Amino acid sequence: MNIDSLIITDQRIILRHPHALGLKKDYTDYGYSDIAGVLLDKGIMRSTIKLTLKRDEKPLELGKLPNSLAEKGYGIIRENVGRFQAPFSTGYANAPDAPKAPK
Numbered sequence: 681m682n683i684d685s686l687i688i689t690d691q692r693i694i695l696r697h698p699h700a701l702g703l704k705k706d707y708t709d710y711g712y713s714d715i716a717g718v719l720l721d722k723g724i725m726r727s728t729i730k731l732t733l734k735r736d737e738k739p740l741e742l743g744k745l746p747n748s749l750a751e752k753g754y755g756i757i758r759e760n761v762g763r764f765q766a767p768f769s770t771g772y773a774n775a776p777d778a779p780k781a782p783k
Contacts, residue, residue, distance in 0.1 A: 686742055688753050690760060693731075710740070712757075712764035720754040722747060729754055 684705065687694040693715075697706045710733065717732040719739075727750035728743040745753065 686745075686753075688756050690756075693757070712760040715757070715761050718754065718757050718761060720750060722750070727751070729757065731757070 684698040685696045687696075692709045692711045694707060694709045697708065698704070699706065710731070714734055715731050716734045719730040719732075721728040721730060725747065726744050727747050728741050729745065729750055731740040731742070733740055742753075
């Protein structure tokens with residue numbers, strides 16, 4: 681898949697695909713509820729963000745990103761994936777603190 685540009689929002693990830701010699705563009709978007717996992721493969725100068733989608737076995741790779749932008753994008757994606765998952769699917773990460781016993 682040829683990706684011309686990538687937009688990461690607080691609601692979804694949008695990929696822009698050029699075709700017809702760049703005269704036309706298609707868009708694909710992925711909501712954070714469609715993402716099962718995210719992995720950052722960091723290189724020396726460039727990094728790849730790998731997204732595991734719930735409906736596909738093959739991960740979606742967002743590659744050739746500068747390290748600083750990849751790290752920032754990875755953080756945003758991880759935060760929003762946790763926010764959009766079912767309330768108990770991420771374990772106790774988002775649960776309030778347990779009440780303390782009286783002394």
